[in-house]
Amino acid sequence: MTLPNPNPSTAGTVAPDEIDEIEIGNSIENAIELKEVEGLSQGRIVLRRFLRHRGAMTAAFVLIAVVLLVTTSIGWGPIPGWWRWSPTEFDDVVNPGGSPTLSFEGGLTIGPHPFGQDNLGRDVFARVMRGTQQSLIVMVIVGLVATSIGIVMGAVSGFLRGRIDNVLMRFTDMIITIPVIMIGAILGRLVATQGATAVMLGLALSLVTWTSMARLVRAEFLSLREREFVDAARVAGASNSRIMFKHMLPNAVGVIIVNTTLLMASAILLETALSYLGFGIRAPNVSLGTLIAEYQTAFATRPWLFWWPGLFIVLIALCVNFIGDGLRDAFDPRQRRIPSKRSMDRAAERAARRQAAAASATATTEASGA
């Protein structure tokens, strides 16, 4: 078994190692097969394909950077922040109208309020950070809770079928017909004075967004239960729950992960939409949606009050979507990456050289044999 060259772009200049030559001589077809499987677990293969997905990798890095910035700048729970201002602190307006101190003229100057200030002198950067924190909390909660509900619902109805399936799926249909806005309105009503916390909003959203996950998992389970390894497990004496969660769930993990990321992306947009309408998080608590709602009257005069929360909404949703895309590609074994013409040509050169070497090698062995 040959190891893949860790750095294919420089491989063209590296002489082919000798093991390769022998390998080629022996069994080429086997080598292809081994190369494709090569002692890797499914997870490793997926990881490798994901790491090669440029868009998803960039998105992952950006998302990590955003999370780091958000958690450390103004602090989060026990984590102390390094930023001077807190979201609720007032300061004298530095620039006229509170416009951002961030400027690129004559080199990069950050100033005390890089994202600007609102009309009360509050620091927009701190507020945006706070809002992003809230939005991320909602996103993570929806990602966890909605996914869990969806998995259990889908798995049970897909595996057991029959009456249970019917009941659960009709229930799912019912949930699908409930408008999210209505849930938001009810939630807003329940906590009219305070405004909902991010955790509550996340939970409420989870209760309506698990449906798509349940459907997908059900479909996956319906096809998985026809696979023979399920029968094999049953003959081996496995119970229903063991078959469902030990045998089938790991095989459905691709669909689940992909859908979770997409769900998280939509959760962040949903949260901002609800908060914008005043149904979600409310002042004095800050979320990206409330920021936009709060400043909508200043749209013409102080546009930076929109830019920054808007930028973060787009950034996070885009990143999560890209990651989901990358994961989907990584989990889909049929999707083969078509290599670029250049790398193909390079490899061809390399192979030609190796073949020449192998030919001369066999020639010498034949000569010596004769």
Add this chain to the structure above:
Amino acid sequence: MVTEAPATATKAPILEVRGLGVDFFVEGEWYPAAIDMDYEVRPGEVLGIVGESGSGKTQSSMSLIGLLPPNGRARGSAKLDGRELVGLTHKQLSRIRGKDVAVIFQEPMTALNPVYTVGFQIVETLRTHFDMGPSAARERAIELLRLVDIPDPERSVDKYPHQLSGGQRQRAMIAQALSCDPKLLIADEPTTALDVTVQAEILKLMRDLRSRIDSGIILITHDMGVVADLADRVLVMKDGRIVEQGTADDIFNRPQHPYTQQLLAAVPHLGVTVGGDAALAEAGAAAPIDGHAPATTAPRTGPEGGPEAGAEEYAMEARDLVIEYPGRGRIPPFRAVDGISMTIKRGEVVGLVGESGSGKTTVGRAVVGLLPVTEGSLRIGGRDMAGISADELRELRRHVSIVFQDPGSSLNPRLPIGQSIGEPLLLRKIARGAELNRRVEDLLDQVHLARSMRNRYPHELSGGQRQRVGIARALALNPKLLVADEPTSALDVSVQAKVLELFQELQREHGFACLFISHDLAVVEMLSSRIAVMHNGKLVEQGPRDQILRTPQDDYTRRLLAAVPVPNPEEQRIRRETRDRLLEEEARRLAAAAVAD
């Protein structure tokens, strides 16, 4: 060994392949799938390309018409009537495809478009390549369907693929392939997806066509019997190279290369155990139809006298067993197994043979309790499976086990194989921890797999290794009865030979009773002491092996026996003639019966 028989060299070759190579780009490297292939095909000649899966036989042929996956490329030269095929643009190729070179694919259901009628698809091919009016094209389509012996071509032309049987679909595809009088016809495993009797019909059709049309045919297959039946010359491929090339006679009777010899030796050969080939060939036609021979058609079920004693004697005992798949809404329940009675003694291997859809797998699944018994009784180890409770079934499954057909699907892809094998032991609380490890290693030893493999995942193993894992898992609880559901049909011939050998060895060692389900009579012959033949859910015949193979009583059994292609051209010719005679006889008898009515 390039021996050109002068008889075939009368015409100029239609296809000349020189130094053809196919490479695939995998993980940043080009890997050759076919290397330096040289061969030619003459008009009216059938060139058989044989090899195991992955030997490059399909990819090298597909490269001729540019049907390689995007990460593949072809090198060298392939000239069709003097015109170079390698390196043509997509547009040039599409003019050649279908018109000069046509392909018959393996799976007619997927190769025909399900939303268009057969006629439409043939007409489409015709009108793409010729200037032809719709009605003229339709006429031609009907003519083609008649050529390939599709019944009632005027009506079949408007049928959708799903309305035709498997064999008819394959015929329709052949008609489509022939529509433009191709110079070269590539048949990629044309009969692999078909039942043995249907396969015999398609082979017959192709043989007839060969004399009627003057094209060269490349026949790609892994089945030595099919090659023996059809091919004039044979290429044997291994690991992308042609290892041997010659006339069919040379290859089968005087194989030079060790690989060819090995390949031929690995093919299970119907009649080896039973004896004389000629006797076997004659078996079909010569056997008397009157019930003079030992009356085995009346199944030898357990003695009526002592069912209690029988419970000890038989590992499995079925009486008037009926299994139905429940209906849904307006669809009536489907009776897959219709009143069969059979027994398996302790330690006995019984072969269950039949075509796809005959209900043989259904029986196997019912035996391990994966399907409920609808009517009749099925006693496993003395316990009736009809209306068995879930707890009893769990208990019973300590003693029965199953090896599935497709090892790729029957092992959980997310579990290391050690866990898969150890699962029955763990779930029965028989062993855990270090003890479990020891037992798993024992089992791996028994099926000749390295102990270090226990941490591998199924996809890292080859097909044969996977099936060994499947066997090891089935044996984990030391079952008294093992159901083997076509355990080797997904494997290559040489791998199949090894797995069967292992299976025999384990059976001798453990002495379990076994219901061996297969469509391949030759495989069943190797293993079983008794054979039962199923057809359309009914047991048409059962009895000792020799008697079933040598003096079959039932018409269907005889047809089945006659349809099995044998890897030897002369013998296959004899068998073919026997089969034709048999069919003619039957047709005459049917006609006579119709007259009598």
